Amino acid sequence: MVVMSGGFVAIDWGSSNFRAYRVGASGELLDRLATAEGVANLDRDGMARAVDEVVSRWPTEANALFCCGMIGSTVGWAEVPYLTCPIHPDEIARQMTSMTIAGNVVQVSPGLTCRSTNGFPDVIRGEEVLCLGVVRRTERLQSGLGLLCMPGTHTKWIAIRNGVVGSFSTSLVGELYEALSASSLLKNHLKGVARDEEEFRLGVNSGHSGGGLMRTLFGVRSRSVVKELADDAAASFASGILIGNDIRDAMNVYSELIDAGPVVLIGETNLCALYRAALQHLGHDAVVTPSEDVCVEGFRFIHDMIGRR
Amino acid sequence: MVVMSGGFVAIDWGSSNFRAYRVGASGELLDRLATAEGVANLDRDGMARAVDEVVSRWPTEANALFCCGMIGSTVGWAEVPYLTCPIHPDEIARQMTSMTIAGNVVQVSPGLTCRSTNGFPDVIRGEEVLCLGVVRRTERLQSGLGLLCMPGTHTKWIAIRNGVVGSFSTSLVGELYEALSASSLLKNHLKGVARDEEEFRLGVNSGHSGGGLMRTLFGVRSRSVVKELADDAAASFASGILIGNDIRDAMNVYSELIDAGPVVLIGETNLCALYRAALQHLGHDAVVTPSEDVCVEGFRFIHDMIGRR
Numbered sequence: 001m002v003v004m005s006g007g008f009v010a011i012d013w014g015s016s017n018f019r020a021y022r023v024g025a026s027g028e029l030l031d032r033l034a035t036a037e038g039v040a041n042l043d044r045d046g047m048a049r050a051v052d053e054v055v056s057r058w059p060t061e062a063n064a065l066f067c068c069g070m071i072g073s074t075v076g077w078a079e080v081p082y083l084t085c086p087i088h089p090d091e092i093a094r095q096m097t098s099m100t101i102a103g104n105v106v107q108v109s110p111g112l113t114c115r116s117t118n119g120f121p122d123v124i125r126g127e128e129v130l131c132l133g134v135v136r137r138t139e140r141l142q143s144g145l146g147l148l149c150m151p152g153t154h155t156k157w158i159a160i161r162n163g164v165v166g167s168f169s170t171s172l173v174g175e176l177y178e179a180l181s182a183s184s185l186l187k188n189h190l191k192g193v194a195r196d197e198e199e200f201r202l203g204v205n206s207g208h209s210g211g212g213l214m215r216t217l218f219g220v221r222s223r224s225v226v227k228e229l230a231d232d233a234a235a236s237f238a239s240g241i242l243i244g245n246d247i248r249d250a251m252n253v254y255s256e257l258i259d260a261g262p263v264v265l266i267g268e269t270n271l272c273a274l275y276r277a278a279l280q281h282l283g284h285d286a287v288v289t290p291s292e293d294v295c296v297e298g299f300r301f302i303h304d305m306i307g308r309r
Numbered sequence: 310m311v312v313m314s315g316g317f318v319a320i321d322w323g324s325s326n327f328r329a330y331r332v333g334a335s336g337e338l339l340d341r342l343a344t345a346e347g348v349a350n351l352d353r354d355g356m357a358r359a360v361d362e363v364v365s366r367w368p369t370e371a372n373a374l375f376c377c378g379m380i381g382s383t384v385g386w387a388e389v390p391y392l393t394c395p396i397h398p399d400e401i402a403r404q405m406t407s408m409t410i411a412g413n414v415v416q417v418s419p420g421l422t423c424r425s426t427n428g429f430p431d432v433i434r435g436e437e438v439l440c441l442g443v444v445r446r447t448e449r450l451q452s453g454l455g456l457l458c459m460p461g462t463h464t465k466w467i468a469i470r471n472g473v474v475g476s477f478s479t480s481l482v483g484e485l486y487e488a489l490s491a492s493s494l495l496k497n498h499l500k501g502v503a504r505d506e507e508e509f510r511l512g513v514n515s516g517h518s519g520g521g522l523m524r525t526l527f528g529v530r531s532r533s534v535v536k537e538l539a540d541d542a543a544a545s546f547a548s549g550i551l552i553g554n555d556i557r558d559a560m561n562v563y564s565e566l567i568d569a570g571p572v573v574l575i576g577e578t579n580l581c582a583l584y585r586a587a588l589q590h591l592g593h594d595a596v597v598t599p600s601e602d603v604c605v606e607g608f609r610f611i612h613d614m615i616g617r618r
Contacts, residue, residue: 074534113535118520120528121535153494154527170531171523172493179488184481185462211427212558213522214480214551218463219429222479225383226422226430242523249521 008064009054010299012291013071014126015040018050021292022058027300031058032292039070039077047077048102055104066096066299068109069126077101077108082123085114086166089132092298093305107306114167117253122170127156130266130291131165133298138264145260149250150291151243151271153178157250159257169253171246174271177239186217189224192232194239196277199229203240204278208248216241243278262287266294317373318363319608321600322380323435324349327359330601331367336609340367341601348379348386356386357411364413375405375608377418378435386410386417391432394423395475398441401607402614416615423476426562431479436465439575439600440474442607447573454569458559459600460552460580462487466559468566478562480555483580486548495526498533501541503548505586508538512549513587517557525550552587571596575603 007024016038022031037050055062072080080097096107111125127150134148135141141160148158153174159166181190194200206216220238223229229237251258262285265272272288279286316333325347331340346359364371381389389406405416420434436459443457444450450469457467462483468475490499503509515525529547532538538546560567571594574581581597588595 116520116524116528118515118518118525118528120515120525121531121537122527123531123534169524170527171521172526173523175493175495176485176489176523176526179491179493180485182488183491184484184488186484206427206429209427210561211425212480212554212561214482214485214555215425215478215558215562216427216429217481217485218431218479219425219427222430222432225432228430245521246523249524252519252521253524 006063007061008066008299008303009058009062010296011054011065011067011071012126012129012295013067013069013076014038015070015075019292019295020054021296021299022061023296023300023303024061029292029296030061033057039073039075044077047071051101051104051106062104064303065104065106066109066302067106068129068295072097072108072111073125080108080110082111082113083128085112085168086161086164087112088164089128089135090301090305092128092132093302096302096306107302109302112165112168116167116169122168124156124158124168124170127158128165129298129302130294131158131160131298132301133294133296134264134266134289135160135163136301137294137297140261145257146264147250147254147257147260148264148266149275151265151267151275155246157254159254169250171249173242173246177242180217180238186220186238189220189229189231189234190238192235194235194274196274197233197236199233200236200240200274200277201281203237204244204247204281207241207244207246208282210248213241213245216245239274240278243275244282247278247282258284261285264289266291315372316370317375317608317612318367318371319605320363320374320376320378320380321435321438321604322376322378322385323347324379324384328601328604329363330605330608331370332605332609332612333370338601338605339370342366348382348384353386356380360410360413360415371413373612374413374415375418375611376415377438377604377608381406381417381420382434389417389419391420391422392437394421394477395470395473396421397473398437398444399610399614401437401441402611405611405615416611418611421474421477425476425478431477433465433467433477433479436467437474438607438611439603440467440469440607441610442603442605443573443575443598444469444472445610446603446606449570450573454566455573456559456563456566456569457573457575458584460574460576460584464555466563468563478559480558482551482555486551489526489547495529495547498529498538498540498543499547501544503544503583505583506542506545508542509545509549509583509586510590512546513553513556513590516550516553516555517591519557522550522554525554548583549587552584553591556587556591556593567593570594573598575600
């Protein structure tokens, strides 16, 4: 049985990161813990140990323990089935799955699935709680149209229509950048840090222009070879190409949403700042919201809903 | 002084491969040698040794020694400046640069450069001799329009107009596939060999349809996760996406050329077969020409031109 009095602990447990939040009885964020103990780096004993550590650290709040993310996948502790879009995010609170990890009862959120415009299935796992959080705190999204963007290894674009998650679309932006940096002829050009500078904006224009991603990316090499691109700006240029291209594709899929209000960016600070700069450069409005805030907000809502049952 | 009587030796010396051809006095291919001694794997002593070995192996023909490829780049023996497109490929024969490698006189071909439609410089080095060879042997290309495609790490699409190399465009197809196979969440899905099968053609359609490359590639993962894509067909599906996307981009740039006659595919046999299958699936005609044939043909023409001077 989950004890609903007092505070709670919320864990955003992805493939490569473990982020836990201690939330007090009034909903206030009291403490946080971030480690690299993502489920991809742990066996079952490791997952059990990670939960035990949180429970020992925050015993009172850990009476109510919530998780989202890859812990509910086939490579996590146990699989929680996906819910199908369109779906009202409140439904997530009603579909939490209880599992026992090392003697601790944990409520794990379901992922979401939808069909992309290309006909293929798409999936998110973890971001659904962020959706819930951002919809709950944004009146516009409860009654109108909006577009969320969660930049990262797999950037997620999520369409909100009158408080409902209509559909979403995943783009391999971060993964492609990392793969090219790790093992390609571009790797020597991609050693720097991407910044919002002139070469970044040139990359945004190019990636957005429709010349083809694989052709445009070759420009990183060819411009470097002929000395048109300084080595310390190549990362900015390449990053701009990928982000500009991602925004182009998102605009194709969600043309009616991209200017329905500011695009809500949720994720890692530097990457969100680059996406915001790119969106603004292309004439769109964007706001950055820390993922910590919306994650806690989402779990607060889930905690309250389950408490009211 | 280059001795022009008798046969010659032609070397296609790229970043990762060394391919040498012994050509007799009547232009017949007598022997070939292929090693992994690309310039990226060699220091200057290694390059000198590789040339010495060819000279020792084929002493008579090596009196006339021709090279193309990265040996003429900043990471090769010495840089040969690029020629600017549009250019008649015969001009390559007039612009060969003589250098002495370990006491052996070698004629090295220039690369070509042009401005892509995206405004960035593009470069080829080595493929210009293949262009020359294929134009010399194809009457249609000497008088009309045509499109060459050289699939590989960097796929080159080359526009031929009345015998002139009008422009070209490079696409990171092979590099992207390799990078994703080596270091990404897709790597476990990309262990197989790509084949012209149903999943390949589905990938071609998807990559060609304009849904966005980074989104479509995520389908490899999402379809695998929900068991819509068998593990042994994922390589075919992913390869189809990249090739279909590359053809889409080429059609955008060279719309007036793609059906001017069969696209001439030059390169590695299996990859050319996949490109041909994809082009045919999309309603275009294509023929495969072994790169060995057109390389020897190109150098035969260069040898004759220089001999007539």
